Amino acid sequence: MTDQPEPAAPDWRATVFLPKTDFPMKAGLAQKEPAILAKWAADDLYGQLRAARAGRERFILHDGPPYANGDIHMGHAMNKVLKDIVVRSQSLLGKDAPYVPGWDCHGLPIEWKVEEQYRKKKLDKDQVDPIAFRAECRAYAERWVDVQRDQFKRLGVMGDWDDPYLTMKYDAEATIAGELLKFAESAQLYRGAKPVMWSPVEKTALAEAEVEYEDITSTQIDVAFEIVESPIPELVNAHAVIWTTTPWTIPVNQALAYGPEVEYVHLNIVGHSSGIKSALVATALYAQFAKRVGLPPIASGSSDQGVSVECDGAFKGADLAGTLVRHPMHHLGGFFAKPRPMLPGDFVTTDAGTGLVHMAPDHGEDDFLLCKAHGIDPVFAVEGDGKYRADWGWLGGQGSVINPKFNAPDGPICTDLREAGGLLAASADFQHSYPHSWRSKAKVIFRATPQWFIAMDKALKPSPLPGRGLGEGPSPDTASLEGQALSPTLSPEGEREFTLRQTALAAIDATRFVPEKGRNRIGSMVAGRPDWVISRQRAWGVPIALYVNRATGDYLRDPAVNARIVAAFRAGGADAWVTADHQALLGNDHNAADYEPQSDILDVWFDSGSTHAFTIEARYGAGTVADLYLEGSDQHRGWFQSSLLESCGTRGHAPYKAVLTHGFALDGQGRKMSKSVGNVVDPLKIIGESGADILRLWVASTDYFEDVRIGKEVLATTSDAYRKLRNTYRYLLGALDGFDEAERVAPADMPELERYVLHLLATLDGELKAALGAFEFNRYARALTDFANNDLSAFFFDIRKDSLYCDAASDPKRRAYRTVLDLLFHALVRYAAPILCFTAEEVWGTRYPAGGSVHLLEWPEVDGAWANDDLRMKWERLRTMRQHLTAEVEPLRRGKVIGSSLEAEVTAVVYDPADAALLRATDFAELAITAPVTVTEGDPALAVEMSGDDLVRFEVAKTEHDKCGRCWRHLPDVAEDSALCGRCAEVVAG
Template sequence: MTDATDSQRDYRDTVFLPKTDFPMKAGLAQKEPAILERWAKIGLYQKLREARAGRETFLLHDGPPYANGDIHMGHAMNKILKDIVVRSQTLLGKDAPYVPGWDCHGLPIEWKVEEAYRAKKLNKDEVDPVAFRAECRAYAEKWVGVQRGQFERLGVMGDWATPYLTMNYQSEAIIAGELLKFAESGQLYRGAKPVMWSPVEKTALAEAEVEYEDVVSTQIDVAFQIVESPIAGLEGANAVIWTTTPWTIPVNQALAYGPEVDYVLVHPVLVGGEAAWGIIHAHPLYNGWFDRPVLVAAALVEALKARLKVSLKNIDLSAVGSPEVDLDLEIDPDVSIKGADLSGTIARHPMHKLGGFFARPRPFLPGDFVTTDTGTGLVHMAPDHGEDDFLLCKAHGIDPVFAVDGAGMYRADWLWLGGQGSVINKKFVASDGPICTDLREAGALLAATDDFAHSYPHSWRSKAKIIFRATPQWFIPMDTPTPSPLVGEGRGPLAQASGKDEGDVSLTPPHPSAASPLPPSPTRGEGDNRATLRGIALDAIENTRWVPERSINRIRSMVEGRPDWVISRQRAWGVPIALYVNRATGDYLRDPEVNARILQAFTTGGADAWFQADHQALLGEKYALADYEVITDILDVWFDSGSTHAFVVEARYGQDARADLYLEGSDQHRGWFQSSLLESCGTRGRAPYGAVLTHGFALDGNGRKMSKSLGNVVDPLKIIGESGADILRLWVAQTDYFEDVRIGKEVLAGTGDTYRKLRNTFRYLLGALDGFEESEKVAVAEMPELERYVLAKLAELDGELRAAAEGFEFNRYSRALTDFANEDLSAFFFDIRKDCLYCDAPSDPKRRAYRTVLDTLFHALVRYAAPILSFTAEEVWQARFPSEEGSVHLLDWPVLPEGAATSADWAAIRALRQTVTEAIEPYRREKTIRSSLEAEVTAPNLPLSGDALAELFIVSKVSDGENVTVTPTGRHKCGRCWRHLPEVAEDGLLCDRCAEVVG
């Protein structure tokens, strides 16, 4: 030890403190753009493609967002998660390219261009369609450029130089080609059936374009007088229906009953208030119907009575002193009717006196869908405006009449309310509106109130109500036997399914049995399980990996229950349904030579070519244009995006290539996941993906949906500008993104705290490894137990992270990484070994072993962090290994040293260490002990020697005892390492080790 004369010396200059220029303050918002510029300068994405060439591929196919505005938090969450997946698969050594793309067609973009027209008081319909399409294209191009920059700023690495766009000419040509595959294989028909229709946008909508909102509607009970029935006593009675869509009554064509439902005849009876009888009986509300019995389901008599009573209370009885009047419905005991017995019964429309359409008989038809949950047990049928209605009426020879036009108005020549509407206007359908007024005057309105609360579909774009409306549309059938072999199974891209070389194919709608709105799903796994598109799709679902596993239930139920796919839209901006329909037969032309000329025109001039084509030239000499209708409807935008696998995955990576993963929000089970599945199953007989990952939505900090009206929108661009993209990336990784997730100031504050701890870990490693060289390394077998233990823990972490990456569980991944950094390193390993690092001689084997492990930790942790903290990992790597061309993102998954097994019971050691630390804490608070180095500890069942445990516990002395006890040490403090050791004779003098190091 040193002499007493050295007791006052300052030894700080002899301590080997960590040295690094890596700053504690991140400054990500300022640094990240420069890192992006460097990546672009060195061509990092292309370098990766070259480095991974020939390796196992991993293809994540990007679902295209709409190019119509700045990105929002949902975009940011989705793109960051995709980037983490791609980077982690790249780190695992795979060739994982990422081709971003945009959906450029369809209503969202067209609507924005129309808004500009409306602001200028211009009519889109008066503009040349090609010119209008050019404006839509320019609008999309503008936002592609804006969003591309915003996505790149998130740190998303991909082929930004050549992304895919659905409006590229080659894309449009392939989309048209995919349509023609369906046409040539007979999986296409034109039919008039109800579809979801937006009177505001004047087009059919896909299910994915519809959202449901709570509304309050008018509910009415309407009487249809029975004029003929095989059941005695029914003629002259009123069959009563209940509906919340009064506007469908002018299009009624039949009534439906439940074959197994029990019905009764009831007689309206006034109870009390005889003086009011005359007023009530003469009131327009009861104009005649009060004198007739009413047919209603036995289970719904009381519900009907309650609704009639509400209307009764609305009658002014002040002239007779407002007596107490009640209404009862007396059940006729002599009449008991089973629904099936109503077959052959005929009623008349309430407006039958108008003649024409309204004078036709309204037959009673059996409907399995009729229930006694609500209403009256009888359902009025308007085949123009309901799927059940359409199928049931179709089976009995009743066709739609197309009374409601695209704007939601009754057509001008309609006998009742012609030229009036709109049917979604609340005033028009209200209890005092024209429909109810006319029904009341006809003596057919039993009850009407404007108070029925329920959920109703709206257009997600215009936010206006939609209607179900029968229009001529193009459909892909779900339940028609699919020709075999399928297109793509050993056949040319446009080969004929029927074996014909040319000609027309029937457009007869292949409807399932009208008695069953949704036909039973085929049994999968049996001989006929590939007979229909529905069956093929359900098989493909079972053979796809769904993450999380429970999401298979959502997609399966949607495909099991979905109707035929309506693929046509009555808009201008999109890929046209490039077909010619024979005017005489109604069949569409199917000729490979014509199709080849169409696709060549699309390849050269894009979809615009169809709208300015010489159609006679496309038809060729075999056909006369005068004999054919040129279809100008455009394709559902979901067909466009559902075809992206053809012009992205297959076009770039080979005809047999398919994506390993699709990754989108949970709403895409009814959107892109499903349209892609149906398109690929219909043309290739399989899913376009091997796995599908579904994430939830980003909500505000209180768990509410973000809305401008609520003022709770969290802007990802603002977060990036203030805190940096890595904070947002870490937030995504930390969330349980399989569910809806929250983001707000408090959430981001927690993310920032986690980030700072990780950054400090890297800062410590950089400082502690200052000047480290290969010659300093120590073999694992020669390392102390602690170092081998930490390497063993690193190996455990490695396995956990690899499994999490392969399972796309980055919440698990990030948690394991941060827990290791905080608990195993900062609070344990680094804390214990700081004395060794600071005070041992550079040549000391233990210090060299420690730095060897730190080097291993650095190389592993910086790689592990790179998929999530893409900017920070690059900053860390360049701080230690500066290079003009190098990047952490070019590295592979770390290879860890072997032989790190340890014999000590480290779980017991760490548990005891925690107990000792907690026992010392009260003494620290009381300042009896200022540092744990001043403590002497006793503990039972010591797992290691006292000296070894003293070093691990960072105390002066550990000895065996019956309990854990803490006492201040009587030993003196070394003036350099501050340890209290027996060889130090006086505070400030040096211990033996420090004396040797200082010399």
């Protein structure tokens, strides 16, 4: 008798309700995202959204303008993505949240690039027609606006890309000029000759925000000034010694400064190589001075070189009042022959040097102020290119003064001083931090030139109304100004008047800062900043459209003239000033021959500081204030501050209600990105390889209030988090295949597990709203991903897959599960939309191909009543026990005692009656995905010393029950292996 083959086990796969979806696990974002962008553009999604939100509460994020001069970098990408997340999330909350992108188009960054083309051709820009040159700058900016616009759009940033604001648009230039004229009409503007930071390479003044500090090594010198007159007779013919690290300022010296409370010692010197026989230095600094110039300790005998020093008296600095010295180069006559006064300076310390400071009012703020107080004015010896004037008595026509060789110990300055007997020591070894232009990277100098300033401490006329309750900080009143910098003054009419500094500090108090530390940072900067220098000696920008009276030196303040200037700018842009018929602008009341039109241009920070006027107010109405400004933390000294000062000076309040600052993007090792180092991470490359959503998720997941890192490892972690989220959406789409409203179950009729998940959803909903309110998108992203991974994929989905696959379609439990999945889908796709803008659109479109854009939707309707603390406590305990059991099962699975947890039969030894009741009331085998669980009670006497997980002990063994051929569960009612359990038999039978 031949053996007959055993009949094949029945194949029940066709009876299982497996998820079905076309949504692929492989994202392919780099290929899909451009098509989604094209659809948004074709559908005018931004216009649809404006129409849908019309009339709603408005939220305005005002875009800080990047310069239009190069491809975007990671800082740009991080900033724009954060802004887009803010705008999309506010729109999701139902608000009308427009976004108008903008660009800074004037100024040195662009002009410098255009000049580079001239330098390559060995052409002089100054010989080019100014209108033609400005046209080249405009064309350069237009080209880069178009390039950057496409790059920002590729990031998924949604906004009014067809009508952005540009500082070079005619209306913008007219408004900028008009804002300047407001300062002029209120007399806050003045022309003065203060030292400002000046770039000899770029030949223009620079703002603090245009300067970066780098460590350099400079020449330090000790120079002797012979005392020719003094109320202390023994000091006559002695030498007052100064120390400086800027030898090039010695040819512009006009005085020396001493500390009134500093003690000085008069030294008799024998045998020094310089020939100096006596010197005056601070007692506390003698040791440092002696080391530099080669002197022994006082009264210690001769040094190895035969030099000896004795003290011939000590004096308080105040005793030096009336002392005169002469310049080491006095023999040159003219400017150098005039004796220099010694003046009291509170800024003189004994931290370094000699305790005496040489004063060059052309090249230092302290120098300028002290000399001005004593009637000494700048002489403007150093030209814009960093060379001394050709007619200057010493080194005329030479320089550049920032050239290390020019200042070196063997350079012309030190050589001449040495020959004149005035140089005691020189060494090129002093290391310190020094300002550089952040564009040309060249060193800058302080240089006094005629410039236009906005006064910080002049009473404003008319006095502004400080504070408008703009943010979540305190709403200031006049009392809040009393302690700020200066007290208010009284006008002749008895009205309280406040300065620009006071008004700005009050506005800072009224503004919300995220993070809060930003308040102190910008506050300290405003409290201590000098007057705002707003003029630049360049060609590409908005001209300072003022007429200065040739006879009086005052500028014209005529509203009618100003109105004609603004109208001319509006019609023909800023070029209208370059080609102006000035008599026509001045009108019949003024003679053009009496006035000098100004040729300087405005600081670009004034341009960008005025953007609120021609963007926010122009589009949304006068008096409208932005809800949020969002930029990098360096903008406390840049755009945040220039916008604040501009608005406070013209409107009496800040242009923003809140300010959010983020850190900088560093490489994976935490280093600043640098092309020379080769560690630059290119956002465009990331987008091209992985897609913008990966970059967006990285931004949202970082602690962006601080500096953040990005590199291969960081992006790999982000990609993994994205993959898990995408898998969640794929599961939801597949599990909801064919779901319709007839299947829906009311929450009250659902099993406890479903109601517990609704509780978790309600809790998540509140957490996400709170995170949005705090602008904490890393908290938002973490809460969303943790919910998807831990509460759904690893728990809820895992437990209910048996019901989804194997229960009858009409089974109440399965219907309840799918109802909750539907609620989860509608919530999660909306929650993710502000961050994963492309993926959320793909997910939504997969389920609802004709359902429009996900970005037109509003925040999901999540019932707060779903939150149930009793359910939470009960299910948290069940989850803890489930995790405890899983830890016991895993070793058996790894040891191949069992193939999966479904083969694990469990005995739960419970020592807490409450836990025993909980387990008996729950199908714990279903929760733990095991074979049947038997609950037995342990000895209560042993429970006294137990707590937590110890109160439940799980004993695990391989089950002897057969496996259902359909659901694969090992159950007592399965007659034989591969047969059906009772539930599956009933479902298959229909």
